[in-house]
Amino acid sequence: MINFKHNTIALRILTVFLVSFTVNKKHLCSNHPSITSTNSPHLSLHSSLVEMVFDGHLSFENIEHTAKDFGGRYRFMPSAVLYPKSVSDISSIVKHIFQMGETTELTVAARGHGHSFEGQAQAHGGVVINMESLRVPEMSFHTGKLPYVDVSAGELWINILHESLKHGLAPKSWTDYLHLTVGGTLSVAGISGQAFQHGPQIDNVYQLQVVTGTGEVVTCSEEQNSDLFHAILGGLGQFGIITQARIALEPAPKKVKWIRALYSDFAVFSKDQEHLISSENSFNYIEGFVIINRTGLLNNWRTSFSSKDPVQANQFTSEGRVLFCLEVAKYFNLEDSDHIDKDIDTLLSDLNYVQSTLFLSEVSYVDFLDRVHVSELKLREKGLWEVPHPWLNLLIPRSSIHQFTQEVFGNILTDTSNGPVLIYPVNKSRWKNGTSMVTPEEDVFYLVAFLSSALPSSTGKDGLEYILTQHKRILNFCGRSNLGIKQYLPHYSTREEWKAHFGTFWEVFSQRKSIYDPLAILAPGQRIFHKQRHLDDDDLKSLRSVNRVLEAHR
Numbered sequence: 001m002i003n004f005k006h007n008t009i010a011l012r013i014l015t016v017f018l019v020s021f022t023v024n025k026k027h028l029c030s031n032h033p034s035i036t037s038t039n040s041p042h043l044s045l046h047s048s049l050v051e052m053v054f055d056g057h058l059s060f061e062n063i064e065h066t067a068k069d070f071g072g073r074y075r076f077m078p079s080a081v082l083y084p085k086s087v088s089d090i091s092s093i094v095k096h097i098f099q100m101g102e103t104t105e106l107t108v109a110a111r112g113h114g115h116s117f118e119g120q121a122q123a124h125g126g127v128v129i130n131m132e133s134l135r136v137p138e139m140s141f142h143t144g145k146l147p148y149v150d151v152s153a154g155e156l157w158i159n160i161l162h163e164s165l166k167h168g169l170a171p172k173s174w175t176d177y178l179h180l181t182v183g184g185t186l187s188v189a190g191i192s193g194q195a196f197q198h199g200p201q202i203d204n205v206y207q208l209q210v211v212t213g214t215g216e217v218v219t220c221s222e223e224q225n226s227d228l229f230h231a232i233l234g235g236l237g238q239f240g241i242i243t244q245a246r247i248a249l250e251p252a253p254k255k256v257k258w259i260r261a262l263y264s265d266f267a268v269f270s271k272d273q274e275h276l277i278s279s280e281n282s283f284n285y286i287e288g289f290v291i292i293n294r295t296g297l298l299n300n301w302r303t304s305f306s307s308k309d310p311v312q313a314n315q316f317t318s319e320g321r322v323l324f325c326l327e328v329a330k331y332f333n334l335e336d337s338d339h340i341d342k343d344i345d346t347l348l349s350d351l352n353y354v355q356s357t358l359f360l361s362e363v364s365y366v367d368f369l370d371r372v373h374v375s376e377l378k379l380r381e382k383g384l385w386e387v388p389h390p391w392l393n394l395l396i397p398r399s400s401i402h403q404f405t406q407e408v409f410g411n412i413l414t415d416t417s418n419g420p421v422l423i424y425p426v427n428k429s430r431w432k433n434g435t436s437m438v439t440p441e442e443d444v445f446y447l448v449a450f451l452s453s454a455l456p457s458s459t460g461k462d463g464l465e466y467i468l469t470q471h472k473r474i475l476n477f478c479g480r481s482n483l484g485i486k487q488y489l490p491h492y493s494t495r496e497e498w499k500a501h502f503g504t505f506w507e508v509f510s511q512r513k514s515i516y517d518p519l520a521i522l523a524p525g526q527r528i529f530h531k532q533r534h535l536d537d538d539d540l541k542s543l544r545s546v547n548r549v550l551e552a553h554r
């Protein structure tokens with residue numbers, strides 16, 4: 001019999017036990033493609049938080065949307081969602097939960113635009129903070145020799161672009177898609193075709209304001225609280241909630257020459273890419289992608305581009321080969337119009353693409369940077385945006401990239417990739433040291449991104465199960481062959497895997513966790529550290545009673 005005096009605690013523990021059993025059971029089904037838990041284990045949360053006063057508000061209802069993300073595979077229901085209107089709202093709730101100590105498993109997840117893939121911005125039974133409702137400070141621009149803008153961390157990059165253009169300025173380093181928040185991308189790195197020159201977005205920040213896992217509000221930069229500054233950048237949300245960021249700006253160009261050209265030989269393609277990222281005078285953006293198209297028909301990759309040689313280009317077919325498309329862009333202003341084409345011809349003259357496959361387009365700077373949004377709108381129209389996205393992003397050292405492409409595009413992904421596959425090198429020597437992001441230990445490494453979409457009900461080659469198996473094969477190959485890769489936007493389920501990911505940096509990473517978020521309250525969806533609930537004597541007595549009940553029912 002459960003002791004009547006401990007009934008409530010026992011019930012709570014039983015719920016925790018049953019819920020975690022359900023979740024763990026699902027984790028154990030390794031073939032299960034999606035993981036859902038809608039029950040909340042924290043029955044006491046409501047009473048503990050309901051009396052708090054916020055400038056914004058805390059909601060216990062209509063919160064299901066925060067148990068979803070772009071990946072579409074993980075669904076963990078929080079107990080409440082905070083819509084903050086001030087930094088002190090965020091600090092108060094974190095401090096409150098911190099002060100509850102180890103009597104609760106409550107955690108807090110900052111949610112940017114929810115464009116993670118594996119539940120990273122979710123908090124099972126905890127509190128999700130909707131960062132987009134934090135609108136302080138209003139964007140404030142500082143022009144001068146080193147221009148910058150102070151923004152709220154919940155701001156979308158697309159809004160920063162539009163506002164900074166009014167001052168003739170723009171951030172230097174981007175992601176391919178701009179409908180993501182500042183806090184969301186600074187927590188991972190933020191890599192795109194400008195990273196070879198400027199480093200990722202985390203290298204282009206002067207200062208941050210952060211709420212740590214104890215609820216303290218701290219300003220940090222290279223000069224002030226620099227350990228926290230470095231920890232936060234690329235820190236997967238583990239050390240604090242970014243509330244404000246000072247982003248470096250540069251004069252913005254008006255126009256962009258956007259160029260694509262094909263290669264049928266990876267060795268030639270990668271040699272040209274590496275040449276371009278190491279040249280002093282080069283393009284402003286350098287990426288590339290793989291075209292796996294066994295039918296020989298080539299379509300999407302050149303939509304809205306014009307060919308330099310239309311007759312020959314139309315005759316070009318893939319003949320069943322895997323092709324590699326170089327994608328580069330040169331920024332310019334109207335006053336450069338008389339020499340920009342000549343400059344581009346000079347840069348292209350060093351390259352060895354298939355001559356008939358050069359395609360050009362001229363677009364505004366905004367249209368170039370916001371290009372993925374155009375695809376988003378088209379996919380939304382067809383109902384193909386809100387489907388599962390099992391994405392896999394890898395950083396591959398230059399010394400392994402040939403072995404990697406041979407196996408992956410020769411044996412594993414033979415007839416379809418179910419979405420774009422990006423492949424481009426970056427120059428680590430132009431990246432800053434000391435952030436939390438881990439990369440391969442070579443000066444040049446490639447980002448290879450498998451951006452797959454799955455058809456929800458399909459059990460075929462376009463279904464989730466099949467795509468996940470392909471990704472597993474790719475990862476197994478990398479592990480077996482010791483390619484020295486790192487995952488970007490990493491996702492692991494065991495401590496051992498996380499330790500292997502961070503390598504020698506693990507000690508620093510976990511020490512910083514114990515300093516800045518000692519109870520492991522923040523970003524539980526990354527599944528690196530787990531908040532432990534300390535059971536007191538009453539809890540233990542009740543747990544023993546629960547065990548006896550369960551034993552009796554076995």
Ligand code: FAD
Pocket residue numbers: 069070109110111112113114115116117120121122131153154174175176177180181182183184185187188189190191192236237240241242243372489523525526
């Ligand atoms: P969320 O998904 O909401 O959060 C991500 C993580 O950061 C969570 O752990 C969350 O708790 C934490 N977090 C959020 N806000 C804060 C904060 N203020 N303080 C502390 N922690 C916080 N990435 C690239 O690098 N380059 C690309 O080109 C690129 N393209 C993409 C295109 C698309 C269509 C999508 C969906 C994603 C792309 N990404 C790219 C990945 C993207 O950068 C990450 O998934 C990013 O974390 C998403 O930002 P978000 O605002 O949606 O963050």
